[in-house]
Amino acid sequence: MSTDAATLFTEVNAASICLPHFSPNEALTWFWRAETQFRLKNISKATTKTDHIVAILPKEVFHRIAPWSDSQPDDIDYDTLKQELLKEFSLSPSERAQQILNISNMPLGDRTPKQVWQETNTLCRLPTKDEQGKFHDVDLEKEIWLRSLPGNIREKLHNSDETAMDILLIRANALMEAHQQACPQSTAPTSTDINAATAADLLLPQAL
Known part of the structure; x- marks a missing residue:
C-alpha cells in the first residue's frame, strides 16, 4: 500500500x-x-x-x-x-480504600461473589503505572493507618507528595506533637474546677 x-x-x-x-x-x-x-x-x-x-x-x-x-x-x-x-x-486512594473497607459491610444483593471480587480488584487498581507498565495498587496498610490520625493531620499527609512511609511517619509524629501542644487535653481538675464543685455541693439540699 x-x-x-x-x-x-x-x-x-x-x-x-x-x-x-x-x-x-x-x-x-x-x-x-x-x-x-x-x-x-x-x-x-x-x-x-x-x-x-x-x-x-x-x-x-x-x-x-x-x-x-x-x-x-x-x-x-x-x-x-x-x-x-x-x-x-478517578477515585483517590483514600476514597478507594474507604469503598474497599466498606465492601465487607454490604450485602451481596444481586451481585455474585465473582462480581464482588472484580469490584474489589477494580478499586484496588490506581490509574497510574510503575516503570514496568503495571498499575499501582492502593496501599491499604497506609490508608488504614492514616484513618487513625486526626482529620487535619490526615489531610496534610494526604496532600503531601511524599510516599515513603519512613518519611511520612516522621512528619506524622511532628504534626501530632504540634497538634497536642496547640490543643492540650489535661484530665486533671484545676483549682477553679474544685472550688466550683464545692460551691455546687453546698447548694444541694441535704438528705433527710
Missing part, C-alpha cells in the same frame, strides 16, 4: 470511529475501551486521538477541567489529556 493510500485509509477509519459515552465514574475502563477503538482503526497519531476525546466529552466534564485546559496549548498531548482526566475523575 502506498503512503497516500495508507494515509487515506487511516483518515477514513478515523472518520468512522465511534467512541463510547465518557463515564467519569469509570474513567480508567473508558480509556481502555477508547484505545481499543484506536487500535482497531489504526489511529496512532496523538493529536488525532486528542481530537476524538475532546469531541465527545460532555459539558459537565469540560466544566471540571476548564481551568486546566485554558492553560494548555491548542494541540494538547493525548497522554497529558488522559492523565488529567484520570486524575480529575
